[in-house]
Amino acid sequence: MAEPLLQIDDVSISFKTVSGKVQAVRHVSLEVRRGECYALIGESGSGKSTLAFAAMGYLPENGSIESGRILFKGEDITRYSHAQLEKLRGKHVGMVFQNPDTAANPCYTIGEQLMEGIIYHEKISRVEAEKRALAMLEAINIPDPKSIMQRYPHQISGGQKQRITIAQALLSHPDLIIMDEPTTALDVTTEIQFLRLLEEVRSRTNVAILYITHDMGIVARLADRVGVIYAGALVEEGSRETMFRHPAHPYTQGLMHSISSIEADRKHKGYSMPGLLPNLISLPPGCAFAPRCSVAEDCCSSALPAVQLIPSEDGVEHRVFCHRAGTPLSFATDAVEECVGRYGGENQCSEPLLEVRNLKKYYEHSTFMDRMLRHKPRCVYAVDDVSFSIMPGETLGVVGESGCGKSTLGKAILRLAEATDGTVLYRGEDITHKHSQSLCKSIQIIFQSPDSSLNPRHSLYTILSRPLLLHGIATDRADLEKRCYRLLDMVSLPRTYLHRKPHQLSGGEKQRVAIARAFAVHPSFVVCDEVTSALDVSVQASIINLLRDLQREFQTSYLFISHDLSAVREISQRIAVMYLGRLVEVGSTDQVFRPPYHPYTKALLSSISLPCIPQPHKSILLEGQIPSPANPPSGCRFRTRCYRKQCEACSTVTPDMVFRDGHGLACHLDWSELEADTPVFPESFLS
Amino acid sequence: MSPVYILKRFCFMLVTLFCISIIIFAITMVLPGNLAQVILGEFATDDALRALEDQMGLNLPFYEQYGKWIWGVLHGDFGHALSMDQPILPLLLFRLKNSAILAAFSIVLVTIIAIPLGVFAALHRNSAVDRIIQVSSYVGISIPEFATGSLLIIAFAGPVLNLFPSAGYVPFSENFSEALSHIVLPVMTLVIVLIAHIMRQTRSEMIHVMQSDYVRSARLRGLSNRMVVFKHALRNALMPTITVLALDVGYLIGSVVVIEEVFAYPGIGRLIVYAVTSRDVPLLQATVLTVACVYCLVNFLADLAYGLVNPRIRYQ
Structure with a gap:
């Protein structure tokens, strides 16, 4: 066993706030050993980031370490002076942050920010520092490092930036790198490049990694050991294999089950853990998880659980903090009742509810000068010639990387962005440029972040009563209140919430309010724009279940826009894959997940990190960056990143969508050739 | 910072100034009171007023008056301060x-x-x-x-x-x-x-x-x-x-x-x-x-x- 590098020994951290003392971290002990990758997982607000920052000797002004020691190579860093901390951060521990866009100073070039640390700490010359920075960028395969060094952060892409922060963290040859959700802000295809790079770095150097995340797929791929943190306390720790195969703590077990993933059984609802994180200001005396635990006993809520060591197959210490460790739990969920309405029922070929024909949305950004000089208008081709239809009660999932135009597509259908060309038919009627009250009533949208889509100054009552009054649904005050209560019941929120404000609710609850608002007018078509992306994994499943229940009840159709393929697979009957403003593949969920694949779809599918596949499966790395939609490649838009053999037509002719059994592919390759492709997932996963 | 940026900001400034000059001129034109009257005092005869108005170009259309004024300004000639009877520029x-x-x-x-x-x-x-x-x-x-x-x-x-x-x-x-x-x-x-x-x-x-x-x-x-x-x-x-x-x-x-x-x-x-x-x-x-x-x-x-x-x- 390697010697310990970072030891966190019985550490408690608290924050002083207006409403009281927040116990962010409580008596956590863990250690990261030389050369290992330790993953720390937990919901947002569980204290995992606080712990990571504390390991670098960094706490916000109102935070303090109440007890315990943090040892780095045997020295207690909580007693470090300012100068010692600077040296620790500059030389021995590197850090990679969640959001690469905001972590770099917009005022200085990449090169300057790479070099300043080593110039300051190692007292080397600029020339030498530049040499080292260049060598590091080359080592992590950044194309054209010289020009990257001279660019400013806003001139490079997010994925590129995150690779550069790795370079920055590695530049001082640290022993430990702390990563705080480094891929959360990245697309799957960029994420896979990042993870590859990380694997490469680990094989080359002996750097230890403390990886903070809530993504089980990444944990399965990277981690040697895993620690689970709940409400500021470590609840379980063990090797990756043990944690995935034999989780002992009820919370870990629930977490493993709540992942909405590809291998989840589509015939049953996803499991979602009941309840919420407890209030960290007034914690109950016993186990913090007891109120949400299905096997809790009296002792759980009265005494703190002591550590238990469980024998593990691989000999790696497996620690659990639970009175009832190892109690088998039942996670059986109800079967999904398929929509028996007009879709999927007997009269399957009814009229489509919504039909989109050759829809185009270009954003013109000609300047004053361009217009004066009569230049050809410069356009961003956000949505370019997209056609599809949605049946009543059906869900069409739209997937693609950020910037592919999927959100614009949703907005163009709702006329939040006026379509440049093409038609949108609703129940056979052209609504492309039509605006009417009744249309607003039948077509609704739910946005990604409920924090910004709900007015923070309004109570839920005001929020929910607005659409009811606007569309004349409620007749009088009493009726209005009754309807608001019914809406809360519908999305399983307690009636007592009616006069609360959004900030008093958790993220998942806020999203429920947003859903209730959309359903207040009984819409027949709802655009769900990344509705689960801002939520914790343990809540995502419950939101999807809710949407599915509502769909069954009201026969609503969804356009479910997301970059999360697992979520899309769970809820959609059909999936459309979008790349750079165009659809490349449309088909039923089963069709899309099986060959024939569009080369892009295959790359997307293979990028998903799966928790339950022990060996990382072979993923296709897409070369380079997604081209700018202002200047898309000629012919097939995907050709610049396509890994299949290319013919002449690829660069000259835009491929048409070819349909077979309702499965459409836009590729110049022959159908038979695409059909012969190896499947990404074993058949046993998909049935 | 590119020269194009500087040039753009500069052109923008010129356009702004042009608009401002029109507004200033227009406002002073619609101010109550006749310039000739101010110069000659309230006991001036109608003939004298008309003669001075002609001489100063006060009867010309707006754009011509503005043109004459701005042409002068661009050549450093701001005209005469009536109340002090001296050229405006040095003052x-x-x-x-x-x-x-x-x-x-x-x-x-x-x-x-x-x-x-x-x-x-x-x-x-x-x-x-x-x-x-x-x-x-x-x-x-x-x-x-x-x-x-x-x-x-x-x-x-x-x-x-x-x-x-x-x-x-x-x-x-x-x-x-x-x-x-x-x-x-x-x-x-x-x-x-x-x-x-x-x-x-x-x-x-x-x-x-x-x-x-x-x-x-x-x-x-x-x-x-x-x-x-x-x-x-x-x-x-x-x-x-x-x-x-x-x-x-x-x-x-x-x-x-x-x-x-x-x-x-x-x-x-x-x-x-x-x-x-x-x-x-x-x-x-x-x-x-x-x-x-x-x-x-x-x-x-x-x-x-x-x-x-x-x-x-x-x-x-």
Whole structure:
């Protein structure tokens, strides 16, 4: 066993706030050993980031370490002076942050920010520092490092930036790198490049990694050991294999089950853990998880659980903090009742509810000068010639990387962005440029972040009563209140919430309010724009279940826009894959997940990190960056990143969508050739 | 910063100035009162009035009058000040120079006092020193200038502490120390008024920037406190301050009427007031246009300075 590098020994951290003392971290002990990758997982607000920052000797002004020691190579860093901390951060521990866009100073070039640390700490010359920075960028395969060094952060892409922060963290040859959700802000295809790079770095150097995340797929791929943190306390720790195969703590077990993933059984609802994180200001005396635990006993809520060591197959210490460790739990969920309405029922070929024909949305950004000089208008081709239809009660999932135009597509259908060309038919009627009250009533949208889509100054009552009054649904005050209560019941929120404000609710609850608002007018078509992306994994499943229940009840159709393929697979009957403003593949969920694949779809599918596949499966790395939609490649838009053999037509002719059994592919390759492709997932996963 | 950006900002400034000149000319045209009447007095005969109107081109259509005027302005000919019967240009330049001296001293002082104060207050947020800085700067901005000016006169030019002259003006070319002592009190008044502006702007922006991710990441890369504050935070925090500074320069040039009045200082602000009260239309047009020019020029310079510190400004 390697010697310990970072030891966190019985550490408690608290924050002083207006409403009281927040116990962010409580008596956590863990250690990261030389050369290992330790993953720390937990919901947002569980204290995992606080712990990571504390390991670098960094706490916000109102935070303090109440007890315990943090040892780095045997020295207690909580007693470090300012100068010692600077040296620790500059030389021995590197850090990679969640959001690469905001972590770099917009005022200085990449090169300057790479070099300043080593110039300051190692007292080397600029020339030498530049040499080292260049060598590091080359080592992590950044194309054209010289020009990257001279660019400013806003001139490079997010994925590129995150690779550069790795370079920055590695530049001082640290022993430990702390990563705080480094891929959360990245697309799957960029994420896979990042993870590859990380694997490469680990094989080359002996750097230890403390990886903070809530993504089980990444944990399965990277981690040697895993620690689970709940409400500021470590609840379980063990090797990756043990944690995935034999989780002992009820919370870990629930977490493993709540992942909405590809291998989840589509015939049953996803499991979602009941309840919420407890209030960290007034914690109950016993186990913090007891109120949400299905096997809790009296002792759980009265005494703190002591550590238990469980024998593990691989000999790696497996620690659990639970009175009832190892109690088998039942996670059986109800079967999904398929929509028996007009879709999927007997009269399957009814009229489509919504039909989109050759829809185009270009954003013109000609300047004053361009217009004066009569230049050809410069356009961003956000949505370019997209056609599809949605049946009543059906869900069409739209997937693609950020910037592919999927959100614009949703907005163009709702006329939040006026379509440049093409038609949108609703129940056979052209609504492309039509605006009417009744249309607003039948077509609704739910946005990604409920924090910004709900007015923070309004109570839920005001929020929910607005659409009811606007569309004349409620007749009088009493009726209005009754309807608001019914809406809360519908999305399983307690009636007592009616006069609360959004900030008093958790993220998942806020999203429920947003859903209730959309359903207040009984819409027949709802655009769900990344509705689960801002939520914790343990809540995502419950939101999807809710949407599915509502769909069954009201026969609503969804356009479910997301970059999360697992979520899309769970809820959609059909999936459309979008790349750079165009659809490349449309088909039923089963069709899309099986060959024939569009080369892009295959790359997307293979990028998903799966928790339950022990060996990382072979993923296709897409070369380079997604081209700018202002200047898309000629012919097939995907050709610049396509890994299949290319013919002449690829660069000259835009491929048409070819349909077979309702499965459409836009590729110049022959159908038979695409059909012969190896499947990404074993058949046993998909049935 | 690309030359295209500079050229663009410059063209933008010219267009703005053109619009302003039209507005100024139009407004002075529709002011009540006949220019010929003003010159000849109320007992002039109709014939004499008509003759003068013809001579001055007052009966020409608007665009022709404007054309003649702007053509003159572009050639440095602002016409004659009717009330003083002398060419406007030398008078204007003299007054502009005086106001500029006042403005320059004030703005330099405000910059070197307010920005460090703002940074200090931000870094020691909610401390006693921060509170004192905040409150005293508020007092400065809430008391009207004439009151501040008068108080300063009582304090420093009164019978007790007769340190500086209370009013008047001495050219710098004549007697440097005399000239300096004459502008001490007006400059002090302006600084007291403006400090709160710049200080508050710098403080709030600095607090905002210090909480940003990139400052945290700079800290976590082990950079020293000085590098974090002065290299990473300050440059970003100063961007909005530059804009506010430019607006304040405009204020200093054009709107210091009260200060110049209190200290009997011959600046351009007083000249505007004089032009209005004596119904001297050509003088009014010239002075207002000059102030507008200064305003635009300062904003143009601020745009350039902004482009220098902010690499994201890059017009293609």
